[in-house]
Amino acid sequence: MSKRTGVILDVRMQRESKSFTDALYAVLTAAGLFEGPKFMLSGLSGMAFKFTVHEKLLPMSVTAYGQWGTEHRRAVDNLGIFLVDDGGRTRHDSFGAYQRIAIDCVKQSLDRGLACLYWIPEFGVIHGYDEDDRVFYVQDGWSGETQYVLYDNFGLNFTPFWDCMYVGERVMIPLQDTVLESLRLALEDWETPHKTLPDLSLGSGRLAYSFLIRALQQGGFDSYGAIYILESYMTSRIEISAYLQEVQSVLPGLEEVQHLYAKLVEGLRGPFAAAISEKNSGKLLMQVQLPSLCSALKKALELEERAMQQVTKISGQYPDRKRSTLPRWGAHTAR
Amino acid sequence: MNEHHNKHASAAADQPRVPLASSFADAMHQVLSAKGWFTLSKPMLAGMTALCFRLSVHRQLHPDSATAYNWAAEHCVAADLIGIIAMQGAGFNFSPTFPLYQKQAISEIRRSLEQGTGVVCWKDRFIVITRCDDERQLFYYTENASAAELELPYEQFGRNESPYWYGQIYEGQIRKDIVQVLRESFIQAVYKAEVHDLMLPESQYACGLRAYDAMLEALADNTYDAAGAYETLLFYAGMKQDAAAYAREASQYWPEVEGVAEHYAALAAVYNQITHTLCKQTVQAPEGPCSLDAHSLLPLLREAQRIETAAIQSIRILLREPIENRFHDVGLR
Numbered sequence: 001m002s003k004r005t006g007v008i009l010d011v012r013m014q015r016e017s018k019s020f021t022d023a024l025y026a027v028l029t030a031a032g033l034f035e036g037p038k039f040m041l042s043g044l045s046g047m048a049f050k051f052t053v054h055e056k057l058l059p060m061s062v063t064a065y066g067q068w069g070t071e072h073r074r075a076v077d078n079l080g081i082f083l084v085d086d087g088g089r090t091r092h093d094s095f096g097a098y099q100r101i102a103i104d105c106v107k108q109s110l111d112r113g114l115a116c117l118y119w120i121p122e123f124g125v126i127h128g129y130d131e132d133d134r135v136f137y138v139q140d141g142w143s144g145e146t147q148y149v150l151y152d153n154f155g156l157n158f159t160p161f162w163d164c165m166y167v168g169e170r171v172m173i174p175l176q177d178t179v180l181e182s183l184r185l186a187l188e189d190w191e192t193p194h195k196t197l198p199d200l201s202l203g204s205g206r207l208a209y210s211f212l213i214r215a216l217q218q219g220g221f222d223s224y225g226a227i228y229i230l231e232s233y234m235t236s237r238i239e240i241s242a243y244l245q246e247v248q249s250v251l252p253g254l255e256e257v258q259h260l261y262a263k264l265v266e267g268l269r270g271p272f273a274a275a276i277s278e279k280n281s282g283k284l285l286m287q288v289q290l291p292s293l294c295s296a297l298k299k300a301l302e303l304e305e306r307a308m309q310q311v312t313k314i315s316g317q318y319p320d321r322k323r324s325t326l327p328r329w330g331a332h333t334a335r
Numbered sequence: 336m337n338e339h340h341n342k343h344a345s346a347a348a349d350q351p352r353v354p355l356a357s358s359f360a361d362a363m364h365q366v367l368s369a370k371g372w373f374t375l376s377k378p379m380l381a382g383m384t385a386l387c388f389r390l391s392v393h394r395q396l397h398p399d400s401a402t403a404y405n406w407a408a409e410h411c412v413a414a415d416l417i418g419i420i421a422m423q424g425a426g427f428n429f430s431p432t433f434p435l436y437q438k439q440a441i442s443e444i445r446r447s448l449e450q451g452t453g454v455v456c457w458k459d460r461f462i463v464i465t466r467c468d469d470e471r472q473l474f475y476y477t478e479n480a481s482a483a484e485l486e487l488p489y490e491q492f493g494r495n496e497s498p499y500w501y502g503q504i505y506e507g508q509i510r511k512d513i514v515q516v517l518r519e520s521f522i523q524a525v526y527k528a529e530v531h532d533l534m535l536p537e538s539q540y541a542c543g544l545r546a547y548d549a550m551l552e553a554l555a556d557n558t559y560d561a562a563g564a565y566e567t568l569l570f571y572a573g574m575k576q577d578a579a580a581y582a583r584e585a586s587q588y589w590p591e592v593e594g595v596a597e598h599y600a601a602l603a604a605v606y607n608q609i610t611h612t613l614c615k616q617t618v619q620a621p622e623g624p625c626s627l628d629a630h631s632l633l634p635l636l637r638e639a640q641r642i643e644t645a646a647i648q649s650i651r652i653l654l655r656e657p658i659e660n661r662f663h664d665v666g667l668r
Contacts, residue, residue: 082435329407
């Protein structure tokens with residue numbers, strides 16, 4: 001019996017947060033590159049604060065929080081971790097060449113003991129490969145089961161793009177710096193209405209609330225998407241509250257932000273539980289509860305606005321070289 | 336503001352008056368032609384990659400005008416348009432994670448050099464790393480194709496005066512149909528003329544045809560940085576020469592583009608006059624360009640604006656169908 005070539009890493013991804021956060025947490029904890037609970041990773045990376053809503057509440061809202069290259073680089077950078085982000089549009093004629101390179105990069109990463117993040121969609125992890133069968137082992141975090149992706153199908157999916165990320169070494173960044181940067185990432189997301197211009201059908205941060213409330217009031221939205229967006233939003237706010245509870249002493253003035261998010265979460269629990277009912281067949285949005293859900297969301301918007309005003313004050317106390325220096329990368333329209 | 340002026344003016348006076356910012360297309364052409372992956376002229380590369388069609392300026396014409404653009408986005412598209420498989424990296428060199436990226440970049444650059452492929456990097460301008468010496472732990476690089484090799488110690492990679500590190504590595508190429516490449520490059524020219532670079536705050540920078548309004552305003556109101564304006568105009572004059580040469584050569588492969596080429600020939604002629612005006616002043620005032628001959632430059636820039644607008648309009652007419660098929664996102668391939 002010949003020895004088979006390949007690797008299987010002991011990685012367990014579990015969907016609880018945003019798919020990118022869940023995948024990143026699985027990859028980093030397996031590699032010993034992050035210690036602590038998931039809400040800390042979600043908070044420190046700024047991922048928890050990301051909130052984007054499509055005007056028709058399509059489920060893609062939850063991953064449409066910006067251009068991944070830019071967003072994920074900054075998120076992982078704030079954890080002090082090296083990241084290579086590889087991706088593009090599968091319709092471009094260079095895709096085949098990039099696909100071959102990426103397949104090699106994934107295998108090299110796995111050989112070094114590092115699982116990869118991969119757009120299935122949504123984000124999952126590649127935690128192994130078998131060279132004889134030419135397959136990758138992929139987890140989506142929903143079921144505990146492994147899916148198989150043929151090398152030849154790597155990157156192909158029903159969305160127009162492919163994306164794969166490899167992590168590397170870590171440098172230690174002082175906690176205060178990381179927390180401050182996470183707040184600034186949050187503030188930027190809050191204040192940027194459209195993160196994927198020229199697309200105006202997606203609203204982010206403050207505007208995401210308006211899009212969500214308006215759609216719930218007007219109807220005609222994607223009902224699966226509505227539940228997915230609401231639950232993801234709620235999970236994120238619980239994460240933020242837990243994160244701030246943990247780090248509130250790191251920066252003066254942060255306690256107030258924590259109080260506001262704790263209050264926000266408390267105010268949402270009842271209306272959310274009433275609006276989303278669990279049936280045997282799945283979850284259902286209760287029409288009759290939507291007015292009270294909307295008024296709870298309006299209160300949450302006010303609280304988050306106050307929290308961000310306080311974040312602005314905190315941020316202003318310290319120099320911000322990253323935002324006072326014009327970059328040579330970042331936001332652009334897709335080409 | 337005045338201190339800023341003087342600093343640049345005196346710096347410019349100490350140095351020979353050549354455009355300081357050699358363009359990315361020069362560096363890319365140096366690498367790809369040495370490798371045999373691109374056999375046409377430099378203007379053909381500047382055009383086919385659409386690099387020569389970019390026009391963006393700081394509203395007071397600061398010296399960063401020529402290089403303040405989204406390198407990551409533009410250079411990725413540039414390589415893809417001509418079928419070159421590339422990877423790139425960029426970041427702030429003051430970021431805590433910079434040492435990790437520097438280490439990876441050094442290893443990737445050495446790997447590329449082993450395969451006989453030079454690497455385009457940022458060292459306060461775009462340069463080409465041509466060789467390395469592992470024993471002495473240094474790279475050799477050139478600032479342009481005809482310049483002598485200089486040394487760059489490995490640990491100095493990315494540690495620039497400007498806060499950026501950047502590198503692009505070429506991995507291979509795929510076959511492309513030249514007429515398709517030419518067509519796409521002209522569509523990208525429309526995109527660059529009409530769409531603001533999202534990376535640049537609109538309050539401080541202007542892009543595409545709108546850059547002319549900013550330049551005219553700065554010159555008319557005397558709110559420009561003289562040394563920066565001088566460098567910027569010379570730089571873009573070079574880009575327009577490339578665009579004209581490109582459009583002319585392109586019409587050999589694709590005769591329908593001849594009408595467009597005529598506009599770019601006229602545009603280059605106006606920029607020649609702009610260059611002439613700038614250089615004449617330098618001869619008259621060798622102590623340094625503390626101010627420009629705005630009186631002569633204004634009508635020339637207005638003429639350039641008129642011609643470049645007509646050039647873009649002629650491309651829109653020539654490529655009406657593929658452009659309209661892209662609805663509100665002209666650049667999206």
